[in-house]
Amino acid sequence: MAGAKISFRAGQGGLPLVRVETATSLAEIYLQGAHITHFQRHGDKPILFLSRQAMFAPGQPIRGGVPVILPWFGNRDGQPAHGFARTIPWELLDVGFSDGDSARLRFRFPESAIPQGWAKFVAEFEVIVGMELEMNLKVTNVDDSMAFPLESCLHTYFGVSDISQIEVNGLQGVNYLDALDGFSNKTEQCASIKFTGEVDRVYQNSPHTVEIVDRQWNRSIEVSKQDSLSTVVWNPWIEKSKRLTDYGDDEYLRMVCVESGNVKQNQVVLAPGKSAEFGVAIDCFEL
Numbered sequence: 001m002a003g004a005k006i007s008f009r010a011g012q013g014g015l016p017l018v019r020v021e022t023a024t025s026l027a028e029i030y031l032q033g034a035h036i037t038h039f040q041r042h043g044d045k046p047i048l049f050l051s052r053q054a055m056f057a058p059g060q061p062i063r064g065g066v067p068v069i070l071p072w073f074g075n076r077d078g079q080p081a082h083g084f085a086r087t088i089p090w091e092l093l094d095v096g097f098s099d100g101d102s103a104r105l106r107f108r109f110p111e112s113a114i115p116q117g118w119a120k121f122v123a124e125f126e127v128i129v130g131m132e133l134e135m136n137l138k139v140t141n142v143d144d145s146m147a148f149p150l151e152s153c154l155h156t157y158f159g160v161s162d163i164s165q166i167e168v169n170g171l172q173g174v175n176y177l178d179a180l181d182g183f184s185n186k187t188e189q190c191a192s193i194k195f196t197g198e199v200d201r202v203y204q205n206s207p208h209t210v211e212i213v214d215r216q217w218n219r220s221i222e223v224s225k226q227d228s229l230s231t232v233v234w235n236p237w238i239e240k241s242k243r244l245t246d247y248g249d250d251e252y253l254r255m256v257c258v259e260s261g262n263v264k265q266n267q268v269v270l271a272p273g274k275s276a277e278f279g280v281a282i283d284c285f286e287l
Helices: 237-243
Strands: 005-010 016-021 025-030 035-041 091-097 103-108 121-129 133-141 148-150 152-154 157-159 167-169 175-178 184-187 199-203 210-214 219-226 230-235 255-262 268-270 275-286
Touching (some): 133 148, 210 255, 219 255
Antiparallel strands (some): 210 219, 219 275
């Protein structure tokens, strides 16, 4: 096919979906949460993982793809995990096409959906679909009366052949918070992170590129970042998978989360009128 095509349709559960097809790739983005659920180069395996038990219903988070996390990361008493932005329909502001083979979509979180008591803010999420998947999240505090403490993250689920056979590279020597050990501070000693059990780590001050090496599928996924200081690595393994109602018991075998953003010690506090922005580019290469 020549150029890129955009179509609008009802997705799973009847939720509005934007389908993007280019000469090289296919992506699907739900308006709820501005949530990318699929990215795949033609003829290749999908790069993103989506749970077969994901819930597609108004107000429910979607398990897999790229959840947009803000204004907080993780659990908060009496509040939804990972903030409220991923369960609210975003507005599609505009769509553009490059001279080459890519499409650009820009989404905005509706100001009317900001809960009472929070600073007024503008959040815009730009997605570029081409040979790579590029994402940029910008949040601006437009409230003259208060500062805005912000944690933001693109909680990306990647598809893999077998979690026990892959490696995550690029984090050696980086300090991290181990969520499985009371968020204690540790330092990554290994050049290659391998998985033999549950992993839930928040790597701090890690702006560099991270690589997911999958020799069984003969591919390497590169996650490069701009202005993102946090990298979260997560796999729920066996017991937690059984506790998750929107996730298959054995699906931990076929995914790994390598998330990008600014959370925990890397969170920002936006003064009135100030912005925070970060970008992520996902590429894939044959080994």
